[in-house]
Amino acid sequence: MDNEYTLKGAIATGRKDLVYHTIELIHKLSEANGNGRVIHEVSTNGIVYNPGNINETPQFASLIWWVYQWTGDREFLEKYYPFIQEGLIWLMEENDKDGNLFPDGYGMMEIHGLESEMIDVATYTQKAFADAAQMAKVLGDLESAKPYQQLADDLKKKINEQFWVEEFNSFADFIGNTAEALNLIDAAIIRADTLNKPWAVEELKTTKRKLSTYPRSQKKGFVMFHNWVVNTPMEMGIADREKAVIALDKAKKFVNPFGVFVTGIDRDDSSENEDGSFEGSKVFSYTGAVMTLPTGVQAIAEANYGRADESLDYIKRMTRTFGYALPGSMYEVSPDYGMMTQAWNIYAYAVPIVTQYFGIQPDAGNKIIHIKPVLPSSWDKAKIEKVIIGENELDLAYETSSDKFTANFTQKEADYEIQFTIPDPWKETKKVLLNGKETEPKDGNIVFSGKKNTLEIPIK
Structure with missing residues (x-):
């Protein structure tokens, strides 16, 4: 369900109307499932032809919490919370047969047979329970809040321990048994060989030789396709920092000038020079594709760990496709293949730019705006206007000079509290100026309200 990405960007850019109408439609269509499962695809005549991949149900939960944070609309939260609870029950009771907290089934990667315990499903499930715990607290459902949070904490730990594959410096594509992996690896070898990617063929054959020595029922994490979804633990910010940095550096390998490959084994050393039209197969296929969603996910993932320059590089790669084939638009597959425009592009831009x-x-809901900028080093001046938060509207401008960092805040509603976190490069600063008066940060934060404020941080 592309909208579970799209609508996060849409609400961050002020499109509450579009967000509410779309969520209402998704909810209405999904109710036909009768169990809280969220649909994957529906045609324009209303026929649902995929009742939902596993990842969509937890992502819907996180979408609702994200929208509530922007709107503070308690009625909105109350409306969808029961459906979310129903979906989380379906997610774990119907799809986690071995009870290890990792639901089984297809996630974002639509590769035949890739339906065991997928990294994106596990990651989005963790985030869903963490967000459901927050929803439960807001709505006074303390009986649910504690177990939701406990499950989220357990999942975060298990993902970092069981999905991490040290040998590949990466999170696994999936967890499964040896027999499942052997069934998939032959198809992966054929794919890599067909695309003439000898490095991938050799890596996969080496992996196959190792797999052949394992007991067929042994269950573990496997890196096989280098699919983009291995970066979702960083996208959601749940990867341990040490692992995250290693994985983010590894992910830089699987790019071309336009962005991130959907499936990493489709890439080789010549890819960095592939700046022409995408030559897809005669029958539509995502094989060999670079897409805006994985590129945007990578931009978000990098910024989550304070790597704004690396994040901006992905956005610049993606932006090279703007107007490449259709003026004023960006294709689904970069630069000019598949759908001629793609709604989730707003996720790839708005989330890193506005929120990171x-x-x-x-x-x-509490009339609080947390602000923690992670600015690219090339941005010595930056300004954003008319950011809608609840009933409030915020303008924000940053400027970095040789001796200070200045932030100007203008908001429509004076009673919204702004909690500003000193950016990491200057987090040890002992004194700052707030509206010309010396102020001492508390735990790295400056808290203030009012319609207009100026904050100055010395940087020498």
């Missing part, structure tokens, strides 16, 4: 570079992370 500018650092705007709202808590509209």
